[in-house]
Amino acid sequence: MRARAGAAVLVLAAGLLTACGGGGAEQESGPIEITWWHGQVESQAKVIEELAAEYGKAHPDVKIVPAVGTTNVDEMLQKVQAVLAGGKAPDIVYMYGTWSPVLAKTPKVHDLTATVNAPGFGWDDFWPSERAVSEVDGKVVGIPAIVDNLAVIYNKKLFDAAGVAYPEQDWTWDDFRAAAKKLTGGGVYGTAYPVTGNEDTVWRFWPHLWQQGGEILSPDGKKSAFNTPQAVAALDLWSAMARQDKSVYLDQNGEKFLPLFQSGKVGMVIAGPWALFDIIDHKIDYGVQILPGTNGDHQTIAGPDNWVVFDNGARRTKAATDFLTWLTRPEQDARWTLALGNLPVRKATTELPAYRKFTEDFPGVDVFTTNLDNAKKARPQLASYPEFSEKVGNAIAQALVGGTPAQEALAKAATEGDRVLERSR
Numbered sequence: 001m002r003a004r005a006g007a008a009v010l011v012l013a014a015g016l017l018t019a020c021g022g023g024g025a026e027q028e029s030g031p032i033e034i035t036w037w038h039g040q041v042e043s044q045a046k047v048i049e050e051l052a053a054e055y056g057k058a059h060p061d062v063k064i065v066p067a068v069g070t071t072n073v074d075e076m077l078q079k080v081q082a083v084l085a086g087g088k089a090p091d092i093v094y095m096y097g098t099w100s101p102v103l104a105k106t107p108k109v110h111d112l113t114a115t116v117n118a119p120g121f122g123w124d125d126f127w128p129s130e131r132a133v134s135e136v137d138g139k140v141v142g143i144p145a146i147v148d149n150l151a152v153i154y155n156k157k158l159f160d161a162a163g164v165a166y167p168e169q170d171w172t173w174d175d176f177r178a179a180a181k182k183l184t185g186g187g188v189y190g191t192a193y194p195v196t197g198n199e200d201t202v203w204r205f206w207p208h209l210w211q212q213g214g215e216i217l218s219p220d221g222k223k224s225a226f227n228t229p230q231a232v233a234a235l236d237l238w239s240a241m242a243r244q245d246k247s248v249y250l251d252q253n254g255e256k257f258l259p260l261f262q263s264g265k266v267g268m269v270i271a272g273p274w275a276l277f278d279i280i281d282h283k284i285d286y287g288v289q290i291l292p293g294t295n296g297d298h299q300t301i302a303g304p305d306n307w308v309v310f311d312n313g314a315r316r317t318k319a320a321t322d323f324l325t326w327l328t329r330p331e332q333d334a335r336w337t338l339a340l341g342n343l344p345v346r347k348a349t350t351e352l353p354a355y356r357k358f359t360e361d362f363p364g365v366d367v368f369t370t371n372l373d374n375a376k377k378a379r380p381q382l383a384s385y386p387e388f389s390e391k392v393g394n395a396i397a398q399a400l401v402g403g404t405p406a407q408e409a410l411a412k413a414a415t416e417g418d419r420v421l422e423r424s425r
Helices: 008-018 041-057 073-085 099-106 128-134 155-161 172-185 206-211 227-243 255-260 275-283 314-327 330-336 346-351 353-361 365-375 385-402 404-422
Strands: 032-037 064-065 092-096 143-146 152-153 189-195 248-251 268-271 286-289 307-309
Touching: 032 073, 032 314, 041 064, 041 314, 041 330, 064 314, 073 092, 092 099, 092 314, 099 128, 099 307, 099 385, 128 143, 143 248, 152 155, 152 275, 152 365, 155 172, 172 189, 172 227, 172 268, 189 255, 206 227, 227 248, 227 385, 227 404, 248 255, 248 385, 255 268, 255 275, 255 330, 268 275, 275 365, 286 365, 286 385, 307 314, 314 330, 330 346, 346 353, 353 365, 385 404
Parallel strands: 032 064, 032 092, 189 248
Antiparallel strands: 092 307, 143 307, 152 268, 152 286
């Protein structure tokens, strides 16, 4: 998951739920044309086109037509709403996993449960964090397209200069704070935190909550559950690092902390595998380690995205699902994900020679892959989650930037979050 726009989801939900029409009359004979909105540009789009052409050669009765859909995936849901209202829809669309609750209520979205449970598909070969985001109330609304997670990327040169030992797998949040403090000075920050108040802020906080046995919502999903002494302690730690130790660069637009790391001005960043491309390009001597832990628990968070199928008639739907079954097999997964610096979406892909080459080209990326086993929980599958998350994001920003006590900030967020949950019922 990269920085995502989310507030628009609530506005779009009503439109998607009531949109009617489809891809026109059922095509009864002749070659089937499948429109594939992938949202990718440049090198990613080239791989997409090669895969579509290869499938077409092996299946002359099916023509896969790749199209960007929109160059900003943040706007993909809105674009789909527009074409649904106009009576047409693409067959396959790249969608953020956080949109799954809205998509699950959209009549035109094809239920992929039978597809993923078919013999030979290998649904269990996908990581649990991917499956959790794909499924809503027993309905599979998407097949994983991209998966990532959060870990710590650190600058070895800065660690060496400060005399700080590289982090090990059993490190704690106290170790993290101590390292950040020692790394700080001479124009260098020990670490950084995006305080935009959106999901980029919030999803970095949830793992710390989960590690302590906490939950985001109550078991019935009707109340917030994050306002706990453990969550307060977690936010207090970050607040102390930012305001007392002065070891945290507070990035208020979310776009500066990675460039600062790339220029040697930040010692550690909590980020995903997508950051490695530019870090390698800037020739930073870096390492990757899993998140610090609490009592031996090193849970992280994953941000999977999906391929979603829209129902344009039985023949086109079957052709689309057959194509996705082929596309997500290990051999094709390696070409789509690994060549572009993304993690494999299937465990079996890690057994291929292409994965070994991948780990050589992207040192430390294997840590992100094995870290998928630490992604044990998913964010709530709620259409109102973006608005709920915003309340928590604002609380984190207020504590780190404004100095609001963590207890006060989280209590306010919990009250506001409960109102959001009440309105959505």
